[in-house]
Amino acid sequence: MSPFFCAIFLLDLSSLAICTGADNFSQIFEWNELDYVWPSEANRTEVLQNRTFIPDNVEPRYMAVYGTRIFLSLFKYNNIPVTLVVLPTSSASSAAPKLTPFPSWDMNGNGDCNKIEVAKGLQVDSVGRLWVLDSGSDKCNDKIWTIDLINNDQTKLIHRFSFRYFMHDLVLDETPHGTFAYILHKRDVNIVVFSLERNQSWTVDTPGIVFYSIALSPKEEPRHLYLGDWRSKELYSIRSTATLRNGTRTANPELIGKWTALPCRILVDNNGNMLAAFFRANYVHYWNTSQPFEEQPFYEDTGLESSCPFTFALDQNGTLWMISLNYKGKPRYRLLKAAVGAKSLKASPELSVILICSIVFCVILPSLVILWLILRHRRNNNSLPSNTNETQEMSVFPNEPPEYHEVQYGDSGGAAEYENVGAEEGLYDEVKYDQVGATPPSPGLYEQPICLSPRSARRVKAMPERPRTFENFGEAPLAPVENDDVGPPEPEPLYDEVAPDYSTPRFDDTSSESAQYLKILP
Template sequence: MKYIKFLLILLFAVCIQNSFSSKLEEKFRWKEVSYAWPSDSAMDEAIKSGRYQPENNLPLGLEVWKDKLFITVPRWKSGVASSLNYINIDSKDSSPLLIPYPSWTANSLESDGFTTETTGGRMSAPKPTILDGQLTDNSSIISTFRIRVDECDRLWVMDTGLADILGSNPKQIAQPALVIFDLNTNKLIKRYTIPPEHIKDDTFFANVIVDVPKNGCDNAYAYIPDLGAYATVVYSFKSDRSWRVRHNFFYFDPINGDYNVGGVNFQWKDGIFALALGEQTDQGTRTVYFHALSSTKEFSVPNYILQNETRALSAESYFDYSLVGDRGLNGQSTSEFFDEKTKVLVYTQVNKDGIGCWNSQKPYTPDNQGILDSDSDALVFPNDLKIDRNGNVWVLSDRLPIFIYKKLNPNEYNYRILTGKVGNLILGTPCE
């Protein structure tokens, strides 16, 4: 009798646990992305001219601000209509049209003959973004991968300036630059061109992290990882200057450069790519977590080390960096974000079609790594991940390896955005 009672209690506990556990909810999905064109004829003309080739528009990065969900579309190939876009987060359409930000003009590589603005009820032709190899508007966005919204309602965009990346002749249309917008006015605040001395032969800037001290918008710093040349560029908003930091921990791990995603086997040697900001103290100090994409190890460095140019560039700074731990076999990750409320670090797991987590109050070991969700269809190559101010995690998956090495099926849903509450997702995992 006691044994039966024990089993009933155990069964009840399992049912209670399962009732509280949750998975990511699919919010949006696309077979191919399209845009909010000014008119049907404008889209038809863009397709006819080759300026818009639907199959070449792959969404990669995302960010959330109020009712806007920003989505980036890098110019991997020709025919990308707009690189920086947004949709309404409350859209009832499961496959909404992307709206270029801050405008069509800013995302155009040449005069497309249309604009969202009107004059006297007629469409007015925009000025081209590119004229004789020069930017005609500092708010122009050529090609961006990752973006970040800070606590001061500013959108920071790392523009690579590179188009047709996978083509036989990639075009460096503009120099890599950090482009900052005021989201309340949609106006450009600043465009900071990365100095030539920070750019090496294999340089590739695909991410940006923004560190803002409490009540100190003007004292913000941006950390820009160089995944190809294994360094991090630190930018000071206040002084409008930057410095390039190097460390052995920024390199890829040759043991962990092999991937199997969506039926595609490939090898990458991408270095430092993902960064996350830990909990901030009253003095503004915090831990900066980071890892290379082709690695399973997590590292950290205090933010005040990176922000002190003299210290960051000195040989003594080598010992300011720490090994946090190892995620274990097939633990490669493209993106991570620290949730201050739960003190949990959430990250993508590209080889596992999933999203992982680690409670920062526990040792960083494989046993303490949790899986929040895994899906061999909806989470094939989770590429970017953010946590908004309400504790919601947002994930964008895009089947990137199939896009690069094979061909996506236009009759299948290839791109998805999923969401869920961090507090609910960690229930029943080692991160609880």
């Protein structure tokens, strides 16, 4: 794999480490239609016939998870008999489970002020109590219920408000001084505060702003209350919830940033990452609240189409549970989950070390190997093998005159040879040569004086005698030589590239007088 593709792969891997995507979610259940667990089949047949129940109108709006149970509040249409239901987080059956009214069929009923009429916002506190916000009816004011999930689902009506309708979402603030609920009232420019210990509620005005979505920062003080504007895409914050708990009647939320769409649901996990689902948007985005506001992609399902396609909640272990709703496709409903935390929304130090080591192994190391191969290839091109033609071993030095060296000859009457050996070197007493194929030089190759390498010079000296002339500039010049007592000199042509003649004796033949003479040279 090339370093380029390794780098692309590692960048993709790091982006997956920064944000949980579709591949990180596992699907638990899917439904094309949601139905209740009815007391009897006769009851189901009756409501379907008189259309007091229409399965296509089941629309989960709010969600809470505790242990092995998922609690949902359904949007209240006239043909939805129960708005608070429960699902298991797993099932031994291959069929998706049905909705079970919670805590029972009898505890749900519209128009009865002592029953759960229209369940809205849901939260579970640290002691296992499910808080249910009930928006009431024409006859009954809004109220809050608690259901003890640890003690046999004991249900308690803890507070009735002085108004009705339009209370829709809440968050819980558990402090050493008591438990408080911050509640949104989407038709008024205020926040409702409820104290469990005092069983009192009051309103805190937010001049000019009506909020629809609400979330609370982790438990470290000061806790921030995040609020999404009902009329715009703007996100606001109240810097400290202590001012709300102390009985203040007016708050001035601070503008944090602006989303790409109008949020219908927001949530902050224990690591300070805010998730946001939007009206008529098929994606979920997030923002790390410890950094300046910057919206980042988290999850996307291109096939969804509904007013608020997602609702989600965290369980005690930090696992994110999410239901998606698609009006015009199948499956219509999907239950998903994904582990959300520091390692899924932000790159962890351990993962950073792994990525750095992977970059070194996949990018830097192959680059060094490639560089080494390139240098080796260039070095091989500069140093030729021994079986190449002599013309490849010759070099032309246009600015340097040829240098001639005088060579003595033996009794056989050999002529003087002219050679450029570059530097002074001694003669060998016995010369062996390789077989070299004769290749005629180009006529225009030797416009400058010919210079032989030391290796070529030794080979030319070892060649047998054969007359030859240069085609372009005639006979090679002869250097003056001195006569010795062997005999008069005879001219001998310079052989620059001649194949060996095996018909003549080799110089290593001790019967040759020339070979005997060569052995006694210094």
